[in-house]
Amino acid sequence: MVNSVVDLILPKPRSRWASVKRLKKLWLSLAGIAVIGVLVAGVMLWPTTPPDLSVGHRMLSSGVVSSWRDGDLIVLIRHEERCDRSSNPCLGPADGLTVAGTVIATAVGKAFQTLGMSNSDVLSSPATRTAQTSLFMFGKTELSPGPLAICGNAMADELLAHKANGRNLLLVTHSACISDLEKELGYPRAAHAEYGSALFVKVDANGKLKALGVMNTKDWPAALKQL
The missing domain is CATH 1.20.5 (Single alpha-helices involved in coiled-coils or other helix-helix interfaces)
Known part of the structure; x- marks a missing residue:
């Protein structure tokens, strides 16, 4: 084998x-x-977007109410519904507001009156829709100086130049301008501002700006009940 x-x-x-x-x-x-x-x-x-001030008791916890009383705020408010982008009846010119937009603007103005307007100044960008929003919201229209809206990369400095010490500055403006300031304050991916929404920004003792939060038109009634 x-x-x-x-x-x-x-x-x-x-x-x-x-x-x-x-x-x-x-x-x-x-x-x-x-x-x-x-x-x-x-x-x-x-964080992609400044805090929603209607949640919880953020109007108080964020410092919005106390800063408002001290006149330390800049508030950017987007104009209400524009006529040329809506099928709703127009108030007047096509570049202005719808009738529905004026009704909502009046309601938002009453919400600001609840906070108190005695130590606040109001400006609006030189556009029909912003001027009309300011008129229905605050009963007056005072245009910002110059032919253009306050916008762009240096927006914070320009806003500070128009703000008086101890007085809030309210600017009725456009969504693109609100986005410009949000980018400057560290929110480059913030959600698009809704019609009539308000961005509350605090100015500290050193002139630095900090976004405290956003209030949308539909949320004012619930937020005011928390005060």
Whole structure:
């Protein structure tokens, strides 16, 4: 009987260097996953829009009410419903408000009256819809100086130039201008401002601006009940 002889080739033992390389690759992969996870979490947790002032008791807890009484606020208010982008009946010119927009503007003005307007100044951008909003909301129209709205990258400085010490400044303006200020205050991805919504911004003792929150028109009644 002939015995078959099978030649076995034993694998070479892996070198220590190869093991180190494998561990290094694994470590780099895990580190990459961890970095991506941190970035994703940061994006998810980073605030995209100033706080909603109608939630809870934020009108009080955010400092809006106390800052309002001290005259330390700048409030940007978007004009109400514009006629040329609505099927609702117009008040007058196509570049102005709808009739429904004037009704809502009047209601929002009453909400501001509840806060008190004795230490507040009102300006509006030089557009028909903003001037009309100011008229129905606050009973007057005073246009900001110059032919253009207060907007752009240097908006904060321009607003401060129009604000008197100890007096709130209310500016009836446009959604694009509100977005400009929100970007300047650290909210580059803020939600588009609704018709009649108000962005409340505090001016501290050093002239620095901080966004306290946003109030939308429909939320005023519930928010005022918390005061």
